[in-house]
Amino acid sequence: MSDCELCREPGGLVVHRAAEWRVVRVADPDFPGFYRVIWNAHVAEFSDLDRAARQRCMEAVAAVEGALREALAPAKINLASLGNVVPHLHWHVIARFDWDSRFPQPVWAAARRTVEPPAEARLALSLAALDARVAGAAGAAGP
Amino acid sequence: MSDCELCREPGGLVVHRAAEWRVVRVADPDFPGFYRVIWNAHVAEFSDLDRAARQRCMEAVAAVEGALREALAPAKINLASLGNVVPHLHWHVIARFDWDSRFPQPVWAAARRTVEPPAEARLALSLAALDARVAGAAGAAGP
Numbered sequence: 001m002s003d004c005e006l007c008r009e010p011g012g013l014v015v016h017r018a019a020e021w022r023v024v025r026v027a028d029p030d031f032p033g034f035y036r037v038i039w040n041a042h043v044a045e046f047s048d049l050d051r052a053a054r055q056r057c058m059e060a061v062a063a064v065e066g067a068l069r070e071a072l073a074p075a076k077i078n079l080a081s082l083g084n085v086v087p088h089l090h091w092h093v094i095a096r097f098d099w100d101s102r103f104p105q106p107v108w109a110a111a112r113r114t115v116e117p118p119a120e121a122r123l124a125l126s127l128a129a130l131d132a133r134v135a136g137a138a139g140a141a142g143p
Numbered sequence: 144m145s146d147c148e149l150c151r152e153p154g155g156l157v158v159h160r161a162a163e164w165r166v167v168r169v170a171d172p173d174f175p176g177f178y179r180v181i182w183n184a185h186v187a188e189f190s191d192l193d194r195a196a197r198q199r200c201m202e203a204v205a206a207v208e209g210a211l212r213e214a215l216a217p218a219k220i221n222l223a224s225l226g227n228v229v230p231h232l233h234w235h236v237i238a239r240f241d242w243d244s245r246f247p248q249p250v251w252a253a254a255r256r257t258v259e260p261p262a263e264a265r266l267a268l269s270l271a272a273l274d275a276r277v278a279g280a281a282g283a284a285g286p
Contacts, residue, residue, distance in 0.1 A: 045220050046201075047208045054205060055198050058189075062197060065190045076230060077188050080223035084239055084247035087219060096227055104227035108249040 004042055006088035011038050015131045016138035020053070021060050023138045025131055026092075031107055032120040032127060033072050033095030035134055037061050044087040056142055061091045063141035067134045068095045072124060078107065097122070147185055149231035154181050158274045159281035163196070164203050166281045168274055169235075174250055175263040175270060176215050176238030178277055180204050187230040199285055204234045206284035210277045211238045215267060218246065240265070 005011070012024025012035075020041070026034040037060045043049060049057060065077050074095035081091050096103055100119060101111045120127060148154070155167025155178075163184070169177040180203045186192060192200060208220050217238035224234050239246055243262060244254045263270060 045208065045212065046222060047205045047212065047220075051202065051205075054201055058197055058201050059194065062190045062194075065188065069188065069190065076225070076227050077190075078223070078225045078227070079189060080221070080225070080249075082219070082221045082223070082249055084219050084221070084249070106223075106225055106227070106249065106251040108251045110253065 004088050005086050006038055006090060007042050011090065012036055013131070016135040018060065018138065018141075019143055020056060021142075023060070023064055023134060025127070025134070030101045030111070030115065030119055031094055031096075032123055033068050033074065033130065034107075035064050035068070035093045037064060037091040037093060037138075039089040043089050044083065046081055046089060048089070057089075057091070060138060060141045061093055063137040064093045064134055067137035068093065068130075071130055071133045072097075075103065147231050148229050149181055149233060150185050154233065155179055156274070159278040161203065161281065161284075162286055163199060164285075166203070166207055166277060168270070168277075173244045173254070173258065173262055174237055174239075175266055176211050176217065176273065177250075178207050178211070178236045180207060180234040180236060180281075182232040186232050187226065189224055189232060191232070200232075200234070203281060203284045204236055206280040207236045207277055210280035211236065211273075214273055214276045215240075221250065 012026045014024050016023040021037055021039050024036050028034050072095045075098045076096045078094040078096055101115050102109050155169045157167050159166040164180055164182050167179050171177050215238045218241045219239045221237040221239055244258050245252050
């Protein structure tokens with residue numbers, strides 16, 4: 001699908017690439033622990049995958065979630081597959097903190113506060129170290 | 144968890160109850176095709192479930208999604224597990240339409256337009272009929 005952004009482009013900084021999906025980090029200063037699991041083939045909806053593929057997809061999502069929980073001890077993990085603008089299956093996996101700019105609202109709501117110092121500086125580890133943790137978990141989730 | 148809203152209350156109009164999860168319809172006039180798959184036991188995060196339970200949970204979500212796609216032919220399905228306010232695992236399954244009040248933004252963004260006639264009147268079938276379709280699909284998804 002040459003007109004699909006996620007068919008043409010990685011969709012973020014690629015931290016792990018598997019046969020059927022990839023994990024990218026989203027560059028969002030408000031949400032440094034924000035990754036996406038993107039299904040490589042062009043399908044729009046989760047239910048376009050068959051049962052076994054759905055399971056493989058969600059095990060990748062759960063692996064990223066698990067890495068974020070272990071590395072960051074966030075207040076909550078947010079998972080979402082929306083795709084209204086880019087209808088190519090991708091799962092947002094976002095670590096949320098009670099100090100973040102929207103908490104407890106979804107990341108798509110209006111900002112409630114300004115975060116000083118920047119959110120990234122509040123993480124327990126560097127983004128490079130976090131990427132490595134996420135990549136390790138993703139690599140263990142499937143081929 | 145007596146202090147948890149989704150342990151105390153159904154969380155919406157119950158359209159199907161399975162052993163491990165239930166499906167409720169959310170009363171939101173802007174989004175009439177809005178259901179939740181709520182895990183009955185109190186867990187906060189998707190990755191608190193083991194692999195097999197995650198699969199059963201997501202097959203319920205996929206069943207609701209499939210019923211909404213078949214009944215409503217929406218522009219997109221949105222799936223989300225957030226739980227920042229109520230940290231008890233529940234999946235939002237929302238049919239989105241290009242005419243809805245927020246499209247293509249997430250349902251949690253600010254309204255972009257007023258929908259006249261009301262959104263419910265634009266669906267291809269009544270909410271009671273939609274509930275029945277969703278309940279049928281959910282019932283086929285697991286015990």
